Amino acid sequence: MKEKILTTSTELFGRHGFPETSIQDIVSSNDLTKGTFYYYFKNKEDVLVQIHEQFIDLLLAGQREIMESGRTYREQLAGIVGMLIQNIRTNANSAMVFFREMRHLSEEKTKTILPKRHEFQRNIAHVLEEGMKAGEFRSDLRADMLSFGVLGIANWSYFWYDPDGDVSEEELTHIFMELIFKGIEGDHHDR
Amino acid sequence: MKEKILTTSTELFGRHGFPETSIQDIVSSNDLTKGTFYYYFKNKEDVLVQIHEQFIDLLLAGQREIMESGRTYREQLAGIVGMLIQNIRTNANSAMVFFREMRHLSEEKTKTILPKRHEFQRNIAHVLEEGMKAGEFRSDLRADMLSFGVLGIANWSYFWYDPDGDVSEEELTHIFMELIFKGIEGDHHDR
Numbered sequence: 497m498k499e500k501i502l503t504t505s506t507e508l509f510g511r512h513g514f515p516e517t518s519i520q521d522i523v524s525s526n527d528l529t530k531g532t533f534y535y536y537f538k539n540k541e542d543v544l545v546q547i548h549e550q551f552i553d554l555l556l557a558g559q560r561e562i563m564e565s566g567r568t569y570r571e572q573l574a575g576i577v578g579m580l581i582q583n584i585r586t587n588a589n590s591a592m593v594f595f596r597e598m599r600h601l602s603e604e605k606t607k608t609i610l611p612k613r614h615e616f617q618r619n620i621a622h623v624l625e626e627g628m629k630a631g632e633f634r635s636d637l638r639a640d641m642l643s644f645g646v647l648g649i650a651n652w653s654y655f656w657y658d659p660d661g662d663v664s665e666e667e668l669t670h671i672f673m674e675l676i677f678k679g680i681e682g683d684h685h686d687r
Numbered sequence: 688m689k690e691k692i693l694t695t696s697t698e699l700f701g702r703h704g705f706p707e708t709s710i711q712d713i714v715s716s717n718d719l720t721k722g723t724f725y726y727y728f729k730n731k732e733d734v735l736v737q738i739h740e741q742f743i744d745l746l747l748a749g750q751r752e753i754m755e756s757g758r759t760y761r762e763q764l765a766g767i768v769g770m771l772i773q774n775i776r777t778n779a780n781s782a783m784v785f786f787r788e789m790r791h792l793s794e795e796k797t798k799t800i801l802p803k804r805h806e807f808q809r810n811i812a813h814v815l816e817e818g819m820k821a822g823e824f825r826s827d828l829r830a831d832m833l834s835f836g837v838l839g840i841a842n843w844s845y846f847w848y849d850p851d852g853d854v855s856e857e858e859l860t861h862i863f864m865e866l867i868f869k870g871i872e873g874d875h876h877d878r
Contacts, residue, residue: 513790515706570872596787599704617847624871633871641854641862642871644847645840652839656808663832671832679870680815680824680833 498536501526502550505543510589514544514597544597545605551590552612555583559619569627570677573646576620577676578669580650585659595654617643646676689727692717693741696734701780705735705788735788736796742781743803746774750810760818761868764837767811768867769860771841776850786845808834837867 504525508517519540523533537543562575584591598606621643628635649672659665695716699708710731714724728734753766775782789797812834819826840863850856 513706515704627871634869637862637865637871638854641859642866644843645863645866648839648841648843649836650839652835652843656835663829668832671828672836674828675833675836675870676866677870677872678825679866679868680818680828681868 497532501528501533501536502543502546506547506589506593509544509547509597510592514540514593514600541601541605544593544601545609547590547593548598548601548609549612551587551594552609552616554587555579556612556616556619559616563619563623569623569630569632572623573620573627573676574669574673576623577646577650577672578665581653581657581665581669581672584654584657585665588654591654595651617647620646649676688723692719692724692727693734693737697738697780697784700735700738700788701783705731705784705791732792732796735784735792736800738781738784739789739792739800740803742778742785743800743807745778746770747803747807747810750807754810754814760814760821760823763814764811764818764867765860765864767814768837768841768863769856772844772848772856772860772863775845775848776856779845782845786842808838811837840867 501522505517505522508521508525512521517540519530519533522528522540522543523530537546558579559576562572562579565572565575567575598609601609621639624633624639624642624646627633628639653668657663657668663671692713696708696713699712699716703712708731710721710724713719713731713734714721728737749770750767753763753770756763756766758766789800792800812830815824815830815833815837818824819830844859848854848859854862
């Protein structure tokens with residue numbers, strides 16, 4: 497039941513926005529009584545917190561698995577970007593709510609979520625740093641700034657990419673990894 | 688007066704969100720009467736439309752200037768990314784409102800703004816395509832997908848970059864253009 501309420505609320509927040517959605521809307525969409533709602537959640541903000549936590553926890557778990565896979569840093573980075581692109585199809589609503597409704601969480605609530613968002617970014621920076629040490633990546637650019645560039649490429653896709661359009665997730669990940677690894681000048685100067 | 692109302696409203700929408708800001712809030716922050724407000728704007732949505740239009744028109748004008756400068760496509764692309772990064776300091780609130788509150792515009796209102804957003808992206812794709820034809824960029828990757836990657840790197844900065852932190856706009860643009868032009872493998876394989 498809790499999962500069902502979280503799923504419906506994510507849809508409602510995604511479609512109408514957090515402030516515009518009432519507890520009554522959530523209750524009606526689930527054929528519940530308010531009593532049942534309050535059995536699982538303290539208030540509407542509590543629902544938003546749990547949507548955020550589920551979303552970031554899922555991505556952090558996937559990231560951890562990739563980073564512990566023993567693959568090259570190049571493959572780890574491609575794995576993380578690929579995971580984010582794949583995630584658009586399965587978690588579009590959660591992502592929209594995640595990116596857009598954060599500010600509706602009180603400072604106290606964001607204390608549990610912001611560190612997780614930072615962890616995800618720092619893990620990417622870590623893969624870049626280790627890849628630099630291992631000689632897989634160039635080491636003359638700041639890994640932290642590059643990690644924001646990589647995250648930007650991947651996260652921005654949530655705003656424009658249609659997984660059912662004419663570019664598959666695999667193709668998009670391939671194009672983005674070529675951009676990230678080799679850049680758009682490519683081998684031009686060597687040809 | 689109209690400019691002043693737009694500036695204050697951008698601040699209020701940026702800080703509290705569009706739904707949470709009332710016309711009364713806007714009026715109070717400007718020491719106006721509601722009559723004056725309605726002299727310049729039809730309603731609150733009208734303010735949001737004009738903030739969006741100002742923001743995108745400014746960026747499109749800057750982009751056009753860069754694209755008509757006769758510079759190489761490489762320099763044009765760096766110019767566009769640099770403009771977006773520079774814009775964070777001067778237009779942080781407008782950008783936040785632009786990226787986040789779009790969905791509060793009715794379909795009819797977005798009809799004037801969405802084509803402009805697409806124009807900005809298509810212009811980047813155009814610079815990439817022309818650069819491919821001119822042999823400045825590799826031509827084996829889709830220019831439209833690459834344009835979203837470039838936009839993602841630059842636009843994501845609005846969410847995390849602090850222009851007063853330890854990386855200047857020039858440094859960040861340099862790092863991002865190295866990423867975009869050469870990639871993180873850099874010259875490694877040639878060394």
